[in-house]
Amino acid sequence: MSKIQRIELFNVDIPLKKPFYPSWISGYPQLHNRFTLIRLTTDDGIVGVSAGVSFETERQGLGKLIGPYLMGLDPTDVGKINQRLKEVSYLGWRNSWIEPAFWDIRGKMEGKPVYKLLQEREEEVKEVRVYCSTGEIQPAKKRLESIDKIRELGFKAVKLRVRSATMEEDVDIVREVRKRVGDDFGIMVxxxxxxLVTIIDEPPRWDLGRAISYARECERLGxxxxxxxLDMYAYDDLSALREATKTPxxxxxxxxxxxxxxxxxxxxCFNIYQPDATFAGGISASRKVMEECLRRDLxxxxxTWTNGIGLLINLQVYAAFPRKTYLEYPYESPGWIPASRDAVLESPIVVSPRGTIPVPNTPGLGIAINERALRKYGKKFYTLTPFRLAVQSIRRMGLKTTLELAKKKGVR
Ligand SMILES: [Mg+2]
Incomplete structure (x- = not known):
């Protein structure tokens, strides 16, 4: 049995070439692509990687908490891994972003891409169709300036952001884009x-009435x-909305x-489920949702909107789903572009003229880290090995207790 023998954490901070104004934080000029990167290494030298989006360096003390929980774990024991991450969450931290790193290791151990571990039948998937997920709420006139470029890049569908002061403005954005791209081009909204995030500006809050009216406009605009x-916890309103409109x-x-x-x-609540494996319970939870969607014809x-690593993780999950439509490809030039989104990867994930991205078929999650770029943008803030853990334990609890604990762990 392999065991986790080395845990490393990095703060990664990639400056954006131009400010980006995310629709999900009204009024906030984002100037950096920041995340925490975890690198796990087994006693036989297999490495697993994952990343969790961060605002600043807020996970600076996280290693001290998670280190002892994860050290020595069998990387193939998904049940135990998720149990430990749940135990960490009792202290206030949600850490399902770490879980994909274990799948990365498991894929490498079995010599398979992760999507093949998630499929019932092992079907080869070479590429998936993506939609251009824009990130800024731009009035119709401004959005039309970028829509031609989006089509030129190869995309066959675009997701527009709407959260303007009035519903008319939000309808206008979609109507004008529909006029420009014609009926054959996909539009999501x-x-x-x-x-909602209210740290800078207070965004408009939709109620069921506005959501129904807007959804009916969306029906007309295809x-x-x-x-x-609506709010993520407004379960009853979401299901009422779904009953009231033909728009998925x-x-x-x-x-x-x-x-x-x-x-x-x-x-x-939904016709289409969109759990992000770096937020919503890891690859294990995404897999359960995927299976339930298949069973219920959803x-x-x-x-996928976090960073290049998050995109690759969710790409593996999506590749396992047999009834594919489109996967989210985050892109909003000039602020959020592949060069800064994927800066720590060996090569950026680029859309093809067919509107697809390749699915890595290498073992694991297919995350090839460019070590030079990681040194440039990343700062390692935590390393744990069994030796360091022993030294820390002896300092805190003395040799006798440390030996007793070690014996117990060994027995289990
Ligand atoms: Mg979204």
Missing amino acids: DANQGW VLWLEEP IAGGELSAGWHELKIMIEKG GFSPH
């Missing part, structure tokens, strides 16, 4: 009402789905885990 039109309703990106997503599915298209 995201109202970003699921998890919108493929309306995403997060999508959501679930930042749920806390399977326990929440299960309620949404049972209450009939859509599944994970959220």
Whole structure:
């Protein structure tokens, strides 16, 4: 049995070339792509990587908490891994972003890409179709300036952001883009009402009435789905909305885990489920949602807007889903572009003229880290090895207690 023998954490901070104004934080000029990167190494030298989006360096003390929980774990024991991450969450930290690193190791151990571990039948997937997920709420006139470029890049569908002061402005954005791109081009709409952030400006809050009116406008404009039109916990309103419109309703990106997503599915909140494996309970929870969507004939298209590593993780999950439509490809030039989104990867993930991205078929998650770029943008703030853990334990509890604990761990 392999064991986790080395745990490393990095703060990664990639400056953006131009400011980016995310629709989900009204009024906030984002100048950096920041995340925490975890690198786990087994006693036989297999490395697993994952990343969790961060605002600053807020996870600076996290290693001291998670280190002893994860050291020595069998990387293939998904049940135990998720149990330990749950135990860490009792102290206030949600850490399902760490869980994909274990899948990365497991894929490498079995010599398979992770999507093949998640499929019932092992079907080769070479590429998936993506939609251009814009990130800024731009008035119709401004959005039309970028829509031609988006089409030139190869995309066959675009997701527009709407959360303007009035509903008329929000309808206008979609109507003008529809006029420009014609009926054959896919349009999705995201109202970003699921998890409001009010740190700078107070964004407009939608109620059920506005969501229904807007969804009916979307029907007329041939919108493929309306995403997060209400608060993520407004389960009853979401299912009422779904009853009131033919526009498919999508959501679930930042749920806390399977326990929440299960309620949404049972209450009939969405037509399309979008759990992000770096937020919503890891790859294990995404897999459960995917299986439930298949069973109930629902859509599944994970959220991927974090960074290049998050995109690759969710790409592996999505590749395992047999009834694919489109996967989210985060892109908003000039602020959020592949060069800064994927700066620590060996090569950026680029869309093909067919509107697809390649699915890595190398073992694991297919995350090839460029070590030079990681040294440039990353700062390692935590390393744990069994020796360091022993030294820390002896300092805190003395040799006798440390030996007793070591014996217990060895027995279990
Ligand atoms: Mg969204």
